[in-house]
Amino acid sequence: MTVLIVVSEKDRAGLNIASCLARDYGFGKSTEYSDPRILQKDDILLARTMEETIHLESVSWFPDTTSVIFASRHTSEKGDPCLTVHCPGNVLNEAPYGGRPRSLALVEPNRMRAALLSLSEGREELGLSYLVSLEATHHGPTELPVPCMFVEIGSSERQWEDPIAGKAVARAIWIAATSPAKGTLAVGFGGGHYSWKHTEAVMKGEFALGHILSKYFFDSYDQAIVELAFRRTVGDCSHAIIDKKGVRGPERTILVEFLKRSGREVVMI
Numbered sequence: 001m002t003v004l005i006v007v008s009e010k011d012r013a014g015l016n017i018a019s020c021l022a023r024d025y026g027f028g029k030s031t032e033y034s035d036p037r038i039l040q041k042d043d044i045l046l047a048r049t050m051e052e053t054i055h056l057e058s059v060s061w062f063p064d065t066t067s068v069i070f071a072s073r074h075t076s077e078k079g080d081p082c083l084t085v086h087c088p089g090n091v092l093n094e095a096p097y098g099g100r101p102r103s104l105a106l107v108e109p110n111r112m113r114a115a116l117l118s119l120s121e122g123r124e125e126l127g128l129s130y131l132v133s134l135e136a137t138h139h140g141p142t143e144l145p146v147p148c149m150f151v152e153i154g155s156s157e158r159q160w161e162d163p164i165a166g167k168a169v170a171r172a173i174w175i176a177a178t179s180p181a182k183g184t185l186a187v188g189f190g191g192g193h194y195s196w197k198h199t200e201a202v203m204k205g206e207f208a209l210g211h212i213l214s215k216y217f218f219d220s221y222d223q224a225i226v227e228l229a230f231r232r233t234v235g236d237c238s239h240a241i242i243d244k245k246g247v248r249g250p251e252r253t254i255l256v257e258f259l260k261r262s263g264r265e266v267v268m269i
Helices: 012-024 109-126 163-178 196-203 215-220 223-231 249-261
Strands: 002-008 038-041 044-049 065-075 082-086 131-134 148-155 184-189 207-213 239-242 265-268
Touching: 002 012, 002 163, 012 044, 012 065, 012 148, 012 163, 044 163, 065 109, 065 163, 082 109, 082 163, 109 131, 109 148, 109 163, 109 184, 109 196, 109 207, 131 196, 148 163, 184 196, 184 223, 196 207, 196 239, 207 223, 207 239, 223 249, 239 249, 249 265
Parallel strands: 002 044, 002 065, 065 148, 082 131, 184 207, 184 239, 239 265
Antiparallel strands: 038 044, 082 148
8 A cells, every 4th residue: 555646847846845745754765666756755655757747647657556646836827825635637528737528536535634634734833824725626637546636835936936835735745645534525516716615614524525516617517527526536425515606506406406316415505
């Protein structure tokens, strides 16, 4: 059983986080791999790759991998400082940023919950003026045979290289890798790209969110993708958390009827 943490050599935020992980958690030369780009601490591997993480669709050279955590940058036009957690996937019939169209990655919500809670704690303890949020499901990779997730620093070069933000994200990744936080597994629906209501449901409640299908998904609503979001969640996932103001009324009605017919428990927030 191996958790693999992956950073891209092309990603300054990822390299910042990797440096903090190696320093703070005692990663050293791997006992299993001779490549100097691969470090190890117990059964956790930390690997650098020349490929952008959104295009990494195979980890076959690490045959014992059971979960992948990507340490990465987050980019936005506003450039607001933020620390984010999300799982990859493409909910529409297009894939401009890696992965396959209409395909969702496997996800472990308990690891995502652990990372989000740690980021929130780290922000307070380290005095970071950063937003902390889950994001809706987006970009690749989508076809890895094991669960994966992203933990990111955003949203501009200044934040990507911030050593304090790097320390906070490194700790969140370490905790997600070693101590998943149990919660009621759920798929999220509605809201914008930043999933504020779902973030609150995790930080103030019992839920562990995996895939979140934002309000933009409902422009091309597809019940097959809704079903896929549950199937690609590792564990017994039967709850749907709906941002009731983040989904238009007629679309919300169609979604709720489908979820109830499918035997899912619906929670409005």
